[in-house]
Amino acid sequence: MSYPEVTTPGADDLRRLARSLVQLLDSARQLALAEQGTNELAARVEEHLGVPPQDLPVVSQTIPMYQLVDVQVAFERWVEGDPRRSSEIIGVRGWQRRSHTFGELLGTGRTFRVGIGPADYVDVPDSPDSTKSCIQFGILLMADEGERWAMLVRIEDRGPFKQAVLEVVSHDKGRSQHLLADLRRLAVQHSVLRGQVLTLTQGEGEYGAFQFLRRPTLGRDELVLPDATLSQVEEHVVGIAHHRDRLLAAGQHLKRGVLLYGPPGTGKTHTVRYLLSQLTDVTAFVLSGQGLRLFGQACSLARLLEPSLVVLEDVDLVAADRSFGPMGNPLLFEVLNQIDGLGEDVDVTFLLTTNRVDILERALSERPGRVDVAVEIAAPDSDGRLRLFRLYGRQLGVAELSDDDLAPASRSTEGRTATYIREVVRRAAMAAAFEDGTAAIRVSGEMLERAAIELLADRSALTRSLLGGAVEPDAEPPIHGGVAFAPRGWVGYGPMRGRDEPKPFGAEH
Ligand SMILES: Nc1ncnc2c1ncn2[C@@H]1O[C@H](COP(=O)(O)OP(=O)(O)OP(=O)(O)O)[C@@H](O)[C@H]1O
Ligand SMILES: [Mg+2]
Secondary structure, eight states: OOOOOOOOOOHHHHHHHHHHHHHHHHHHHHHHHHHTTOOHHHHHHHHHHSSOGGGSOEEEEEEEGGGHHHHHHHHHHHHHTOTTEEEEEEEEESTTGGGSOHHHHHHOSSSSOOEEEOOEEEEEEEETTEEEEEEEEEEEEEEETTEEEEEEEEEEOSSSSOEEEEEEEOSOHHHHHHHHHHHHHHHHHTOTTTTOEEEEEEOSTTOEEEEEEOOOOOOGGGSOOOHHHHHHHHIIIIIHHHTHHHHHHTTOOOOEEEEEEOSTTSSHHHHHHHHHHHOTTSEEEEEEGGGGGGHHHHHHHHHHTOSEEEEEETGGGGTTOOSSSTTOOOHHHHHHHHHHTTOSSSOEEEEEEESOHHHHHHHHHHSTTSOSEEEEOOOOOHHHHHHHHHHHTGGGTGGGSOHHHHHHHHHHTTTOOHHHHHHHHHHHHHHHHHHOSSSOOOOOHHHHHHHHHHHHHOSOHHHHHHTTOOOOTTOOOOOOOSOSSOOOSOOOOOOOOSTTOOOOTTTTO
16 A cells, blocks of 8 residues: 655745744734724834824924935934934835825724835935935834834925925824934934035926035135135135124024126136135035026025025026016016025025126115125136136146246237136147157247137137136126036936925924
């Protein structure tokens, strides 16, 4: 007689069996909880709070997406801030879990099953070179000695723009509000935006995005401007920041507006870069073109994160854009009104640049006080031209040439801008390279003069105009590049829009 072969179960079979048993127990538990009109998540939250959460008030707060990372930082700081505090992070399992409010998740027993799973994280940039892992859907079970809270972090994608939502459940509404206030304070204090150079750009459709820019490092000797001009700019932008406390004590206002104007290519943007290099502790917002629509958002943040600098590049481009304000006012007027509305005691500098001051004149004269000082950044004088030749020709031996050697080239570039002179040097270097293909490139005074004359004779008027040649009376409006700083490394802050902007977390205080 033969018996069927009996095989001993292998490790895989045991694992499968164990998994099935766990699932069975899990289902049984879920069923049992559902019978009682609750779910696994609610049971866990109840264990933490000590009372059924379904009956407790939920205090919620929406925040702009770009502050999700600040909320994460605030939460971590909150836990680290006191040894009596603790927290545990749990996630939620269940069908369409992300589209429910905390109350709905806690309150559903029979309708759909809500279990505990891992929290969802997203990597969000927190500097030009790094990202931080942030909870985008998860529950924080927080405790501070005897006090207990459960806070859901989720993203709401239903409205016109995405936003993050914090929902807090505790015994007492006041205690929940208190926790949110603590987190707001920490978010502002330790904001990853603080001390950074940022730009707000209009994204797809009505949405915009935040980007971290690398702070420029431009020495004073790399910016060629008459001493008096540079000192005037420095005094208003950097000087006031240095004497902040004394000026405040003396009842002086700190908010200031500085306008840099002059033909294209004279160094307005270069001056901005220099100032950004100097103001290493200052949070800076650089807005240009359509990005100016997000000016209101930048202002709220600038106030929160003061001392700050708000740079409005090429403001003439939006002077006539009427699509921004509710009253159909030109965008520039709205911008000027918002500058006015910011309050006098905030340490915020507005730095505006334009090469069409004629367009701005009316707007500025109708709204006095928004800009305290207008500084002309003009084409370089003869001293400036010599400095520019030496600056851009420093690796070509030009720095060693005498003033007399450079005089003819300087004369040939009279009335031309810094950009133009830089191009003359580049062309002279190219010519030198072609002449002698072996030795290190050296450029003489004559070569510079020749390059200057040739560039002048360049048949393409556009080339000259692009380089910011002398401004001829009937010249076409200058063509210029919009974006001032090439952002390196995309920084994926969530959508925002100009109108009805979400208030930054912390702005209430
Ligand atoms: N004053 C200056 N000193 C040194 N370099 C300069 C100066 N002005 C311009 N340059 C050089 O020319 C480049 C272009 O100048 P910049 O972008 O600052 O011009 P702009 O005045 O902002 O012109 P636009 O009105 O077209 O915006 C700079 O990146 C820099 O290399
Ligand atoms: Mg510029």
